[in-house]
Amino acid sequence: MGRDWELFEQIWPSGIPPREQIVFDAVAPKKREMVLNRIEAVWRAERGEPWEPLAASIGLSRAGFYKVRKAWREHGIAGVVPHGTQQPRRVSIEDNHPLRKAAEELLRAEGGGARNADIARSLFDAQDEANRDLDEHRKASALQRIERLVQHERKALGRNPKYISTAYGQGLLVDLTAVAIQLDDDERKLAIVAVVVETASGLIIASRLGSQGQFVDLQREAIAEGLEFLAEHKADRTVDAQPKVDLHFTLPPPFSEQDLVLHELRKSVRDLSIGRPGGHTYGQALVQWIGPRVGRIALAPRSTLDIKGLDYSRTRNAQTLSRSMAEAAWRREVLRHNEPILHVLKSVGAVGGRGVGDGRMAQVLRGIDVVLAGALRPSFC
Template identity: 45%
Template sequence: MSREQQVFGAVWPDGIPASERVIYEAVPPEDRPQVIERLDAAFRAANGEPWKPLADKLGLKRSAFYDLRNGWKERKLSGVIPYDRRVGRRLVIKEQDPLRSSARDLLRSRDRGTRNVDIAKRLLETHGGLAEDAGYNARLSALQRIERLVQEERRELARDRVYLERAYGQRIVIDLTAVSIVLDLPDPSLAVVAIVLEEASGLIMGSVLDTLDDAAGAQAAAIDASIEFLQQRKADVAVSGLMADLVVTLAPGSRPDPTGEAELAEKVRDLDVGHGTYAFGQNLVQTVGPRVGRMTLAPRRTLTIDAAKHLENRKANLMTLSMARARWEREVTRHNQPILEGLAEAGLVDCAGAGDGVMARALRATSNYLSGIYPSA
């Protein structure tokens, strides 16, 4: 029996939960032995063993070991992985600041198609506090700061029950973007993810990581995964009139089909189909920001052919395809966890929700449309 099996067997006699397996498989293989020993020590301490021999074995001082033991209080593997729970720093803008309240009001109004940057520009005009003769760099810095504020407020709305009850399920984003992983293949290339997003909450309902050459197939698989998710978690919205708004960014290699697009448009309330170099990832970034979990999105690099240069000049990880998929799944889990908690509190998942409603029907119609424009998908 391996050390991994021994520790997992003691901690989870009935088998490691699927959610914990996702977290573990995203740990780089070279770091897993350390995680196993930290898990074993935290588990033993929680079951009454003296802390000092356990801490000495790990080379930890008292305070560091107590942090480890406290990290295991929720019985989550993420609590024993170094730095796994570190969160990004929040902007130093008070809750009562007019900027925040105005950002919330604009987001709640749900002006159709309003992007984070558009909201930030409106806020800069009304609350920016810049002199009329402020230079380009000063305005750009202020705009970027306010855009981060808008992103923060979007995340806060994902836990606002009143907002979710009104807005959830009304707009679906299907997008495609490169991420900051270079795949270790005979011809190294940036990893590309296909994502299906519920816009109001920011929930990623389905996603698949693959190469750019297989982007069309990844997009089709992400849609299928989203339909399955909606059915399993009873996370859809009951049908009432027309379906949701739909935003779709097409993968490379699609062929125009005006008839199919017109038929799809009749089945949704509002349809926005995008394609081309600068379309990739933009709808995603404008909803969830520049990262999913801790994974940096690289929309402008989606069609890149110089992955080696990207690896040299930027912080990108070189991984096998299987490791990249495990890491991506971990970051999606990290991204989705607080959102799913908010949706559960609002009674929109795992309760009496629909398993086959507005979103599933829109996604099936989209799947039919894409099968006609992706010849090899």
């Protein structure tokens, strides 16, 4: 029985809340003793013990101790982990930027389904007079700035209660991508994640992290997790009241449309967009819908197919973790990504309110699982 278990049993006699467990599991082993010391000190202070010796025991001044104590009250374990509540850096866009309204209108008109790059191109082309004299380098830079603006507006729209109350549940993305984590037990190759996303809000319904060669298994595990999430949180929409779902489904390598039986899946969706095999296919749709990071972890779409982490890390940052710590770190960043989205979804009753546990989205996820199960049959191997 470890010290963490004994301490958490005292703090939470009925069991540590799942959110707190996710946050603690992601704490690096070398920092756990420090984090446990902080948790114990602030918890004992909350129970009425004098603060001075408790602050001294963890090397904090009065101001520092009260800051950590306040963070514990507001954020739980995340509050006592150094930088544990710090949000990833966001692109700063002026409120009165002339393109913001235009980007929002295009996103609404497309139902959230168009790629950021395509919307950015439309906005760029509409400024023909202003951009006519730009050279190719400056045109590319301008397009990148507009694309970042569109991503900003997509995120804002996904947290707009009025919009999300009607748009939620109309689109799903099932994708695969590498992420900026090197697995130390897998020749330092980058970890792979399979992700299921509700596209209007950007909510990650489910995801699984693994290694190269597990593509089909990871997608099936993510789908099973997604079905559990929908059922547990009543996060689906009824079949009768909701139109069919638009689906973007990235096929797992090495399969193509000709390899998989997709006709039944096509019947269950309104529009089916297929991400076909290719080194630059994986993760691109995910980046378009939620951005280049999940929490603090960067996505690495172009490195999805058998690229060693050492090759990636020559030009970019990639932390090296064991498989278990990589899974814990990924779960923590998914939680960081999802919490503000879930707050909005719950406020409008899309999750846990008027929703159902088994509806349109679950129907589509089961259809994908049938396709993937067929991919594992001997005739495809």
